Amino acid sequence: MEIAILLVSLLVLLAIGTPVAFALLGSTLLTFFYLDIPAIVLFQRMASGMSVFSLMAIPFFVFAGELMHRAGIAERLVRVAEAMLGRTRGGLGQVDVGASMMFGAVSGSAIASVSAMGATLMPLMKERGYDADYSVNVTSTSAICGLLIPPSHNMIIYAAAAGVGVSIGELFVAGIVPGLITGLALMVAAWAVAVKRGYPRGAFPGWGVFLRALAASIPGLLTAVIIVGGVLGGLFTATESSAIAVIYTIVVAALVYRSLNVSQFIEAAVNAVKTTAMVLLIIGAASAFGWLLAIMQAPAQLASLITTVTDNPILILLIINVILLVLGTFMDMSPLIVITTPIFLPIVAALGMDPVQFGVVMMLNLGIGLVTPPVGSVLFVGSAIGKIRVEDTVKTIWPFYGALFAALLLVTYVPGLSMGLVELMR
Numbered sequence: 001m002e003i004a005i006l007l008v009s010l011l012v013l014l015a016i017g018t019p020v021a022f023a024l025l026g027s028t029l030l031t032f033f034y035l036d037i038p039a040i041v042l043f044q045r046m047a048s049g050m051s052v053f054s055l056m057a058i059p060f061f062v063f064a065g066e067l068m069h070r071a072g073i074a075e076r077l078v079r080v081a082e083a084m085l086g087r088t089r090g091g092l093g094q095v096d097v098g099a100s101m102m103f104g105a106v107s108g109s110a111i112a113s114v115s116a117m118g119a120t121l122m123p124l125m126k127e128r129g130y131d132a133d134y135s136v137n138v139t140s141t142s143a144i145c146g147l148l149i150p151p152s153h154n155m156i157i158y159a160a161a162a163g164v165g166v167s168i169g170e171l172f173v174a175g176i177v178p179g180l181i182t183g184l185a186l187m188v189a190a191w192a193v194a195v196k197r198g199y200p201r202g203a204f205p206g207w208g209v210f211l212r213a214l215a216a217s218i219p220g221l222l223t224a225v226i227i228v229g230g231v232l233g234g235l236f237t238a239t240e241s242s243a244i245a246v247i248y249t250i251v252v253a254a255l256v257y258r259s260l261n262v263s264q265f266i267e268a269a270v271n272a273v274k275t276t277a278m279v280l281l282i283i284g285a286a287s288a289f290g291w292l293l294a295i296m297q298a299p300a301q302l303a304s305l306i307t308t309v310t311d312n313p314i315l316i317l318l319i320i321n322v323i324l325l326v327l328g329t330f331m332d333m334s335p336l337i338v339i340t341t342p343i344f345l346p347i348v349a350a351l352g353m354d355p356v357q358f359g360v361v362m363m364l365n366l367g368i369g370l371v372t373p374p375v376g377s378v379l380f381v382g383s384a385i386g387k388i389r390v391e392d393t394v395k396t397i398w399p400f401y402g403a404l405f406a407a408l409l410l411v412t413y414v415p416g417l418s419m420g421l422v423e424l425m426r
Contacts (some may be wrong), residue, residue, distance in 0.1 A: 003296055006031040006289075020332050021278075024285035026290055042288050049287020049338065050280050052160045053239065054168065059276040060242030061153045064223070064249045065107035066268035066275075070252030071260045073220040074116035076327035077102045080217045082202070083210035085187075090194020092125050093134065094187050097142040101183040102217075104146025105224040109153070110370055110378045113143035130199060132388040133396045138190050140382035140393075141400040144367040145186075145263065147333075148179030148360065151227050151245070157283065157334055158359045161341035166355050168238035169231040173425060174356045174418040178364060178411045184347035185403035193399055219252045232425060279334055286335035290342060299343040306347065313351045317412055320344050321365055328369020332377065336366055357418040363409055368404050371397075 009030050013023035029042055068074070081098035081423045088094050096117060103113050116140050125135040147154055150172030159166045226248060227241045236244060254258035293299065306319055324344075327336055341362070370378040373390060379397075383390045411417055 002031055002035055002292075003301075004290060005034050005299055006296075010289075014330060020335055021282045021285045022056075024282075024289045024335060028285070028289045031292055040144065045283035045291045045426065049407035050284040050292075054156055054160050055280070057156050057239045057242035058279060059153055059272060060246050061156075062275050062279075063268065063272035064242070064245040065109045065112040065244070066272045067249045067253055067260065067265070068103075068107050068220065068223075069112050069116045070264040070268050071249070071257055072215060073106065073217075073253070073257070074099070074103055074120050076213070076217040076220060076257075078117075078120050079213040080210070083205055083213050086202035087204045088191060089201050090130075090191060090197075090199035092121065093138045093190035093194050093199070094128060096121050096125075096135070096138045097183055097186045097190055100139070100142035101149060101179065102147045104143070104179070105149045106220055107146060108376075110143040110146050110367065111381060113146045114140055114382045115377050115385070117143070118382055122386050128200065131197065132386050133393050134193060134197070134199075136379075136382045136386035136388055136393045137397045137400050138186070139386075140188050140371045140379045141397070141404060142183065142366070143378050143382075144371065144404065145183045146180050147363045147367040148175040148182060150175055150224060151238075151241070152363065153279075154333060154337060154366075155359060157337045158341060158362060162345055162355055162359065166359065168426070170356045170422045171359050172228050172231065173421045174239075174360050175363065176421060177417050178219045178360050178407065181410060181417060182364065182404065182407040183292070185407045186400060187359055189399040189403040193396075202371045223248055223252075263303050282332060282334045283338055283421045286338035289335070290361060293339065294342065299346070302343060303347050314413070316351060317353075320347065321361070321408065321412060324362065324365040325368060325372075328366045329372045330375055331369075332375065333366045333370060335371075337362065353423075354415070354419055356422055357411075357415055360418045361408070364404070364408050364411055368401070368408065371404075372401075 006027050010023055014020070015024050018026065025042070029389065031038060031040060032042060069109035078095065078099045081102065082096040085091060085094035099121070100113050100117050103116055107113060120247050121139065122135045126132065152175060155171040155175065156168055159168045159171060223245055227245055230236050230244065231238050231241050250260070306316055309319065310316060324340065327340065345355060345358060349355060370376055373379065373394060379393065380390060383393055
C-alpha cells in the first residue's frame with residue numbers, strides 16, 4: 001500500500017504540473033505520514049543526499065559551461081566544424097553535430113550545448129534554406145553527446161549515487177567512444193534526411209581557413225584535455241578539476257579571446273547559481289525519495305519481478321533500458337539517476353556488467369529522454385530557439401531517434417565500446 005501511495009501521488013503531482021523536486025518531496029512526505037515517520041527525517045535525508053563531496057564539482061562545471069557559452073567559444077568551434085564537414089550534402093547538419101560534440105567536450109551540459117549551438121547555427125541554417133524542424137532536431141539530439149564526452153556533471157551524480165568503487169575518472173574515459181559513436185550515428189541520420197530533402201552541398205574553404213579556425217579553437221578545446229588528463233594523471237581530483245576548469249575558462253575568455261566582459265561574467269555566475277540550486281534541490285529530493293523506496297524494499301521487489309519475467313541477460317538489459325527510456329520521458333535526468341541507480345545497478349552487476357559501463361548506458365538512455373516529450377527539456381529549449389512548435393519537430397525527428405537507439409543498443413551490448421579505454425588505464 002505504501003508503494004502505491006508513493007508512486008500514485010508522484011504521478012498525480014507531475015500530471016498537474018508540479019515541479020519535479022516538489023513532486024518528489026510531496027509524495028515522499030505523504031508516504032512518511034502514512035508510515036508514521038517523523039517529517040524531520042525527510043530533511044535529514046535531503047541534507048545527506050546533497051552533502052556529498054564529489055557533488056561540489058557540479059557548480060564549477062556549470063559555471064564553466066556558462067562562461068564558455070558567453071565567451072564565444074561555441075562560434076569558434078562552429079568555424080572548425082564547418083571547415084571540416086561543411087562540404088557534404090546538408091553540410092550544416094554535419095557541422096551542427098560536430099560542433100555539438102566539441103562543445104560538449106568542454107561544457108558537459110546538454111542544455112548549454114543546445115543553447116549555444118542553437119543561437120549560433122539555427123539562424124545560419126535558416127538563411128541557407130534549411131527547414132526549421134531539421135535544424136531543431138539536429139541541434140537538440142546532438143546535444144546529448146555532451147552527456148557522454150567528458151567532462152559531464154551527470155556522471156558525477158551517477159558516481160555519487162552508485163557509491164564507493166565507481167571512479168569519476170573512469171566514467172569520463174568510458175564516455176569518449178560511446179559519445180563519438182552517438183555523434184557519428186547522428187551525422188548519418190542528418191546526412192540521410194538532408195539528401196532526401198535536397199539540401200545544398202557546401203564547399204571546402206581551403207586548408208588555410210581550416211588551420212586558422214583550428215588554431216583559434218585550440219585554447220577552448222584544451223579545457224577538456226586539461227580536465228581529463230589531469231584527473232587520469234593523478235594531478236588533481238575530479239572535484240578539483242572543475243575549479244581548474246573555471247579558472248582556465250576565465251583566463252582563455254578574458255585574456256586570450258578577449259570576449260568576456262564584467263556583465264557577461266556576472267550573468268554567467270547568476271545563471272550558474274540558479275542552475276546549481278535547482279540541480280541540488282532535485283538531488284536532495286530524489287535522495288529522500290530513493291531512501292524511502294529502499295526501506296520499502298522496492299528495488300528488491302522490482303529485481304524479483306524482472307527476473308521472474310525472464311532470466312535471459314539480453315532481455316533483462318532490454319527491459320531495464322525500456323523502463324529507463326519510459327521514465328526519462330516523464331522526469332528530469334538528475335533525479336532519475338539518484339533514484340534508479342541503486343535499483344538497477346545490483347541487477348546489472350549480477351549479470352556481469354561493470355558499473356562504469358552501466359553509467360554510460362544510463363547517461364545515453366536518460367539523455368534520450370531529454371529530447372522526448374512530454375518533459376524533454378532539451379527539445380523544448382531547441383524548439384524555442386528555432387521558433388517552432390514541439391509538435392512539429394516530433395513529426396520529423398524519428399530518424400534521429402533511430403540513430404540514438406542504435407547507439408544505445410551498441411553501448412549496452414558491446415562492453416568494449418565503453419570499457420576498452422578504461423581497461424587500458426586500470
